[in-house]
Amino acid sequence: MRRASIAAASVALLALCSNKRAAAQACCSTTGSEEFGVVNRCSTALVAAQISASHALGSYDARGRYLAIDGAVDDGVLALGAGARLWPSSLQIHGSVPFRLQRRELSGLSPSTAGGIGDASLALRWTALSDPIGAVSSEPSSWVPFLDLYAGARLPTGRPPEDSEEPSGADVTGDGAFAPFAGAKISKFFGMHHVLLLQALYTARLARDVAAGPGGGQSSFDAGDVVTLRTGWLYLHDIYLSGGPFVELELAGAAEQDGRRVADSEARRLRFGGHVSWLFDYPSWEGIVSVSSDAFWDGTSKNVPFAGPAVGLTISRHFP
Amino acid sequence: MSRDCRATAWHGACKGPLLMRHAISSLLVGTVLAAIGCGSDPEQPAASQSVSSEQARFKGTFVADPAPAIVGNNRLEATLTTADDDAPLVAAALAVQPWMPAHGHGSASVPKVVEREQGRYEIDEIVYTMAGQWELRIEVTAGGVEDRFVLSYDVH
Numbered sequence: 001m002r003r004a005s006i007a008a009a010s011v012a013l014l015a016l017c018s019n020k021r022a023a024a025q026a027c028c029s030t031t032g033s034e035e036f037g038v039v040n041r042c043s044t045a046l047v048a049a050q051i052s053a054s055h056a057l058g059s060y061d062a063r064g065r066y067l068a069i070d071g072a073v074d075d076g077v078l079a080l081g082a083g084a085r086l087w088p089s090s091l092q093i094h095g096s097v098p099f100r101l102q103r104r105e106l107s108g109l110s111p112s113t114a115g116g117i118g119d120a121s122l123a124l125r126w127t128a129l130s131d132p133i134g135a136v137s138s139e140p141s142s143w144v145p146f147l148d149l150y151a152g153a154r155l156p157t158g159r160p161p162e163d164s165e166e167p168s169g170a171d172v173t174g175d176g177a178f179a180p181f182a183g184a185k186i187s188k189f190f191g192m193h194h195v196l197l198l199q200a201l202y203t204a205r206l207a208r209d210v211a212a213g214p215g216g217g218q219s220s221f222d223a224g225d226v227v228t229l230r231t232g233w234l235y236l237h238d239i240y241l242s243g244g245p246f247v248e249l250e251l252a253g254a255a256e257q258d259g260r261r262v263a264d265s266e267a268r269r270l271r272f273g274g275h276v277s278w279l280f281d282y283p284s285w286e287g288i289v290s291v292s293s294d295a296f297w298d299g300t301s302k303n304v305p306f307a308g309p310a311v312g313l314t315i316s317r318h319f320p
Numbered sequence: 321m322s323r324d325c326r327a328t329a330w331h332g333a334c335k336g337p338l339l340m341r342h343a344i345s346s347l348l349v350g351t352v353l354a355a356i357g358c359g360s361d362p363e364q365p366a367a368s369q370s371v372s373s374e375q376a377r378f379k380g381t382f383v384a385d386p387a388p389a390i391v392g393n394n395r396l397e398a399t400l401t402t403a404d405d406d407a408p409l410v411a412a413a414l415a416v417q418p419w420m421p422a423h424g425h426g427s428a429s430v431p432k433v434v435e436r437e438q439g440r441y442e443i444d445e446i447v448y449t450m451a452g453q454w455e456l457r458i459e460v461t462a463g464g465v466e467d468r469f470v471l472s473y474d475v476h
Contacts, residue, residue, distance in 0.1 A: 058451075059450070059451030059452070059476070061451070061452065061453075061474060061476075062452070062453055062474075067451065067476050069391060069451065069476075070390060070391065070392075070476075071391060071392060104449075106391055106392035106393070106447075106449070107390050107391065107392030107393060108392045108393025108394075109392055109393050109447065160425075161423070161424075161425030161426070162425060162426075164427070164428040165428050166428055167427065167428050167429035167445075167447045167449075168447070168449060169427060169428065169449035169450070171428075172449075208424070210424045210425065211417070211426065213415075213417060213457055213459060213468070214415035214416055214417035214457055214458075214459050215415055215459050221424030223423070223424060255421070255422050255423070255424060257421065257424065262421045262422055263421075264422070264453060265421065265422035267422070303422060303452060305423075305450035305451045305452050306450060306451070
């Protein structure tokens with residue numbers, strides 16, 4: 001049995017190393033593997049489902065202090081995603097819709113569970129540069145990486161806080177504002193097994209109308225724009241199995257209400273985690289397990305109301 | 321009185337030197353307590369605060385329960401008087417709204433107000449749905465006069 005496994009792995013590795021097609025297979029696991037709903041390099045389309053759960057253990061205040069939370073705050077998300085290559089094939093459209101189930105057990109309140117559709121997102125993505133992956137292809141070694149540029153928007157399809165009816169806020173599933181975004185991702189192979197991932201994303205959270213006070217009236221609220229920086233490393237064990245860790249830093253600017261800056265409203269969040277991807281029915285079916293968590297020490301984050309670990313399981317069907 | 325002044329005006333004091341002394345003494349006490357392993361928070365405001373309304377028409381003393389404020393249900397006792405002669409503000413109408421300025425939202429729960437004694441009001445069902453800086457906006461109408469208080473709480 002063990003000998004058969006070794007033989008199978010050797011064949012897979014040989015296939016990975018042997019030719020240009022193998023190079024293409026290797027890079028299947030780069031873009032897309034840790035991004036939900038994104039078509040990987042070997043496919044023309046994809047549908048995916050993801051279940052994830054997060055549990056809040058604490059929060060970070062405006063001075064960056066981590067404080068444990070008293071109560072239970074648990075979120076479950078079922079997300080459906082899809083993507084398809086367009087013409088030219090370096091261009092793709094992808095999107096996702098989350099369905100959220102949220103439980104709140106807050107001090108002095110009855111436990112409540114509520115949910116609904118969250119904020120959907122839609123994006124266009126263009127692979128501007130391609131890494132020739134010189135180590136396994138016939139092309140010479142190069143420092144050219146994969147470069148993906150993308151732009152899209154998060155849509156206010158979820159229930160915003162101002163429409164909440166649950167005292168605990170368990171039924172709040174969206175931000176209530178359009179959020180156009182643009183980003184770039186660099187994936188650079190080093191040899192055939194190691195990939196460095198660098199990603200930067202800018203999200204503009206557009207203004208929305210909110211209540212001006214208990215007596216009524218409307219006010220314009222503009223949440224601060226967000227810059228997300230992410231770096232990771234991907235290890236490609238073979239054409240079936242890959243995985244690696246990441247670190248993500250999210251920086252949100254100050255909010256404004258009626259044009260006036262809200263004091264101490266800037267936010268910062270540092271998360272780390274990793275994923276393992278398994279193409280269990282190559283090349284069609286892929287399973288991805290991911291874990292992530294906030295960094296639980298003072299100063300790493302600020303103004304984060306709920307911080308804690310999260311786990312996720314994604315099943316994707318790729319269409320070659 | 322400026323908004324910043326109101327937000328930090330504990331026990332009616334809003335003068336630079338006094339605040340400075342308060343901050344220094346709090347810092348010293350907090351450092352000592354931290355050194356001996358006590359978990360108290362030197363920067364956390366006291367449960368009780370006395371402030372003037374935005375247009376200085378009313379004065380109020382507010383006692384939060386619990387203190388510091390928590391994610392979940394909170395209560396507040398408000399003792400309101402006129403600014404001119406410190407007369408109890410009897411049969412005033414209070415509209416109360418918890419508000420998270422950094423996120424631009426409040427909470428679905430509408431706080432309930434009951435006048436327990438002349439000028440003393442109990443406000444219940446103040447729900448903060450998440451940790452962070454919250455404001456408690458209290459609009460007061462009494463004898464045809466309107467004004468509002470804005471209290472600030474660091475919710476854990």
